[in-house]
Amino acid sequence: MLLRAALAGLVLASFTLSASAETIRVAIGTQDTTINCAAGGLLIRELGLLDKYLPHDGRYKDATYDVQWKNFTSGAPLTNEMVAGKLDFGAMADFPGAFNGVAFETAGKHSLFISVLSGSIKGSGNGIVVPSASSVQSLAELKGKTISVPFASTAHGMLLRAVAAEGWDPLKDVNIIAQPPEVAGSALQAGKIDAHADFVPFAELFPSRGFARKIFDGSQASAPTFHGALVDSDYARKYPEIVVAYLRASLEANRLLAAEPEKYSELIAKVTGVDAEVNYLFHGPLGVQTRDLSWKPEYRQAVGTAIDTLKLLKKADRGLDLKTFIDDQYIRAAFKASNLDYEAQLADYGQTPLKVKDAVSGQPISDFNHVAQIWVRGEPTVRSYASAEGAFAALNSLKQEGRSIRAVYAQASDSGIKLLADQAWFASDAKGRLSAFLLKGQAQQYATAQGGKVFDFTDATAQAVASR
Known part of the structure; x- marks a missing residue:
């Protein structure tokens, strides 16, 4: 009897020890070359920011963390691994993010869109380029031409809206073909396509490297676009403090980018091969997009538009309840824990400000229209x-x-x-x-x-x- 009691006590003690000394996986899927995701992946990883915020008190007092990073060139394979349970977090654009939600639902699971990382309520970031030697100066001149695009991407959605605005039939008036950016770059240089539509940073990177010219910016389509972060809802329910920790690391990465955009543009370039000069276009003051982790109504709208377009493309056969898919409770908690005002950020639509003096006159610059x-x-x-x-x-x-x-x-x-x-x-x-x-x-x-x-x-x- 005493032996049985001792064994029971040993088993109980063993269970208590294993529970309090739990090893918790934090598996994050990134898109490093999609440079406006930097605050949700690359910079957190390279600067070790996550370690600063992972909890080590309360239920996490004796926990150890198995932090895993995996990089992807697009959102679809990242989503596949999230649905398969191999990743807990992922960073991607509105279109692949919407597909992520649909894929989870199809598998009988649920994912949450927990924050924005960077975006444009006007649509800047996506764009269309033509070969540098092309005579084409506008989208209107591409009727009957071949335009490539990564299918089911946010750039695909922009292209379809732009084509519709011209009054064209996307199946008859233009030849839209699927092509990832790494293939499109070579195709543009070889003159095998007339134009290419893409997401961040390729509509700026290709022109920067001299073999393409941008002839359409997403802002002309007047449709909001963004990249953001998602998490498996089961993981968030089990480890809400870790989700908040990840978002606090994102907030710090965002602050560092704002303070020293040149320095971190160089770091992003070192890791990704995307030119620092192009990184600065996005992360510098008055940039192509605004780094903003708050859920603006326009970004919520962008997710709804993405879902509708994916259904049109037959990439999704079901909708999503945006009220449960977009969950701002974690980013609000991260703002509060970081002593930041979420409501103030939510109301602020300004670009990252330029607070400098004219390099010649030494006078502060106050008119930014001609900078x-x-x-x-x-x-x-x-x-x-x-x-x-x-x-x-x-x-x-x-x-x-x-x-x-x-x-x-x-x-x-x-x-x-x-x-x-x-x-x-x-x-x-x-x-x-x-x-x-x-x-x-x-x-x-x-x-x-x-x-x-x-x-x-x-x-x-x-x-x-x-x-x-």
Whole structure:
């Protein structure tokens, strides 16, 4: 009897020890080359931010963590591994995120969209490019042409909306084919396709590397888009404190990006091979997208639109209840634990601000409609100028000094997004002041209204130097 009691006590003690000393898996799927997911994966991993926030008190007092990272080039295979129970978290865009929810439901499970990481309520981030030698200047010129796109991606949704806006039948008026970015890059260079639609960062990366030209920005489709983080709902229910810890790490990564965008653009480049100059387009001040972890109504709308479009594409045969699929309780808790105001962020639609002085005059820049910037090789921070004319005059001087230029940026006067200046078009007003535009047609329209002229980058630079 005593022996039996002793054995029972030993078994109970063993059970208590194993429960309190639990090894908890934290398996996170990332998309490193989708650079606007950096605050939800790459930076957390590379900077060891998750370890700072994983709980070690209460029920987690004696827990150990098995943190696993796995990188993917797209959302679909990441979703497959989440549904298979091999991953707990994943970062992806609105379209693959919606598909993630559907795939979980089909498998009799449930996933949660827990935060936004980066996005644009206007739709910037997705885009369409053509070969650099192409004469095409706008989407309207692509009727009857072949356009490739990663199927069922957020860029696919943008392309379909853009085609519909032209009044075209996507099955008859254009030849849309499936092609991932790594294949499309070669196809563009070989002239095998007329255009390619893609998500972050390829509509900027391909032009930056000189073999493509951007002729359509997602903001022209006026449809919100974003990338965000998801979690298996069973995991979240079991370990809510770990979900909050992951999101707190995301908030810190976001803060670091805002404070030193050049430094972390270089880190992202080192890990992914995506040029730092392109990373800065997204993560620098006044960037292509806004890093924002709050659930804006527009982003909730984007998920609903994605679900509807996936059904149209026959990639999903069921809907999702957005009220249960999008769950903001964890990001709200993360904001609170990090002493941040979620409601204030929810109401803030501003881009990451530019708080600098003009590199020439030394005066604070207050008008951001005509801002231009220069990243000089060897310099840790980007130089900012209150006007394109000032930047281009400085650019000429820097080149005369033999300085190497990494990139020149200009703010689009209509959409407000950051552009690679050597890919942009410029229009002057009656006073000769330059405004930047993505498309030649946009610049021409402005110049006609203002009584000015249209310039490409080379001519705009020459004009700025001549007027000094």
